[in-house]
Amino acid sequence: MIALESCIVKNEKVPWRVIEGDAILVDVGKGEVVHLNEVGAQIWDFLDSTKKVSTIIQHVCKVFEVDQKTAEEDTLQFIQLLLTKGLVVLSHE
Amino acid sequence: MSRETLTVEIARYPFSIHTEDSSIFSVLEDSFSGFLSSKHARFMIDVVNRPSSSRIDIGDMPYDVTIGQQNGRFLFYTESSPSIMLGFFDFKKGEATFINQHAELSDHYLVPFLRVVYQLFLFMEGSGLLVHACGIVKDDEGYLFMGPSGCGKTTIAGLSPGGTILSDEFICIRKDHEQYGMYPTPWKADAIGEGYRLKKIIFPKRGESLTVRRLRPALAVNEIIPNIIYAFYNQDIFGKILDFLVQMTETVPCYVMHFSLTSRFWEEVTSDS
Numbered sequence: 168m169i170a171l172e173s174c175i176v177k178n179e180k181v182p183w184r185v186i187e188g189d190a191i192l193v194d195v196g197k198g199e200v201v202h203l204n205e206v207g208a209q210i211w212d213f214l215d216s217t218k219k220v221s222t223i224i225q226h227v228c229k230v231f232e233v234d235q236k237t238a239e240e241d242t243l244q245f246i247q248l249l250l251t252k253g254l255v256v257l258s259h260e
Numbered sequence: 261m262s263r264e265t266l267t268v269e270i271a272r273y274p275f276s277i278h279t280e281d282s283s284i285f286s287v288l289e290d291s292f293s294g295f296l297s298s299k300h301a302r303f304m305i306d307v308v309n310r311p312s313s314s315r316i317d318i319g320d321m322p323y324d325v326t327i328g329q330q331n332g333r334f335l336f337y338t339e340s341s342p343s344i345m346l347g348f349f350d351f352k353k354g355e356a357t358f359i360n361q362h363a364e365l366s367d368h369y370l371v372p373f374l375r376v377v378y379q380l381f382l383f384m385e386g387s388g389l390l391v392h393a394c395g396i397v398k399d400d401e402g403y404l405f406m407g408p409s410g411c412g413k414t415t416i417a418g419l420s421p422g423g424t425i426l427s428d429e430f431i432c433i434r435k436d437h438e439q440y441g442m443y444p445t446p447w448k449a450d451a452i453g454e455g456y457r458l459k460k461i462i463f464p465k466r467g468e469s470l471t472v473r474r475l476r477p478a479l480a481v482n483e484i485i486p487n488i489i490y491a492f493y494n495q496d497i498f499g500k501i502l503d504f505l506v507q508m509t510e511t512v513p514c515y516v517m518h519f520s521l522t523s524r525f526w527e528e529v530t531s532d533s
Contacts, residue, residue: 184502187510
C-alpha cells in the first residue's frame with residue numbers, strides 16, 4: 168500500500184476531461200476508458216500539481232465531511248487503483 | 261495513363277481521390293456511388309500502384325494494421341510485415357497516399373484505408389466521428405442507436421416502420437453551427453443524401469421490459485467511446501475526440517434503453533421527457 172508521505176502526480180500522457188462533475192480518463196496504451204464519479208473526479212481535479220497522499224486525504228475529509236479513518240481507507244484504495252492503471256505516477260520532487 | 265480524380269462527399273465533408281489507373285477509378289466510382297460531389301475537396305488521397313511480389317493480406321482494418329507516427333505523418337503498415345508500408349497520411353498538407361501492392365485493386369484493401377483517413381481528418385479537426393450505430397430518421401429528426409454487435413441495433417431497425425434507416429452499421433456524426441447531425445456513409449448505407457439533426461442518442465440493451473433512462477454526459481461518453489471506428493489510442497487525437505464528445509453529450513441528450521422484441525419503444529424514445 169502506498170505511504171502517506173508519498174507524492175503523486177497525474178500521468179501527463181493520459182487524456183482526460185471533466186464533464187458535469189464526472190471525469191473521463193483514457194488509458195491510451197491499453198485502449199481503456201475510466202469513468203470517475205463525482206468523488207473520484209474531485210480527487211482527480213485536486214491533483215493539479217504534485218500532491219502528498221496525506222494532503223489528498225485531508226482534502227477529502229474537508230470536501231466530503233467524512234472522518235479521517237474513512238477518508239484514508241477510501242482515498243488510499245482509490246490512489247492505488249490510479250497507480251495500478253498508470254493514470255497517476257509517483258513523484259520524487 | 262491519364263490522371264483521374266473523383267470527389268467524394270460524406271457528411272458535408274468533401275475529399276478527392278486521385279489515381280492514374282482507370283480500373284482503380286472504376287472501383288472507386290462503384291464504392292462511392294451516391295456520394296460523389298463537385299465541391300472543393302478538403303483533402304486529397306492519392307492511390308498509386310506499386311505491385312509487390314509478396315502478397316499481403318491485411319484483412320479488415322484495424323486488426324492487422326498498425327498506425328504509427330513519424331515526422332508528423334501517420335504511417336499505415338501491417339503488423340506481420342512492418343517493413344511494407346500500405347500508405348501514409350499528412351494532416352498539415354491535407355494529403356494521404358495509398359500504395360496498392362496487388363496486381364489488381366480490391367476495395368477490400370482500399371476502402372478501409374479511405375475510412376481510416378477520413379476518420380483521422382474528422383478527429384484532427386474535431387469536427388466529427390464515424391461510429392458503429394443505427395441511424396433512424398423519424399419526422400425529419402435523427403435518432404442514433406449505438407452499441408456493440410448484438411445489442412439490438414438491427415432489431416431496432418426492423419421494429420421501426422415509418423422511420424428511414426440511414427444505416428444499421430456506420431453513421432457519421434458532424435458538428436455544424438453548434439448543432440449535431442447524423443449522416444449516412446458509403447459504407448453499408450441504407451440511404452444516401454443529406455443528414456438530419458441528431459435529436460437523441462440511445463444505447464439499447466436487451467431486457468424484459470421497456471425502460472428508457474437519461475444518462476449523465478460522462479456515462480454517455482463512456483458508452484460512445486467503444487463504438488468509435490478506429491478510435492486511435494493516441495494522446496493528442498484522443499484529447500480532440502474527448503473535446504468533441506464532451507460538447508456533444510452536453511448538447512444532445514443520451515439515454516440507455518432496455519427493450520424486448522415486443523416493446524413499443526418509439527413512443528418513449530420520441531417523447532420530449
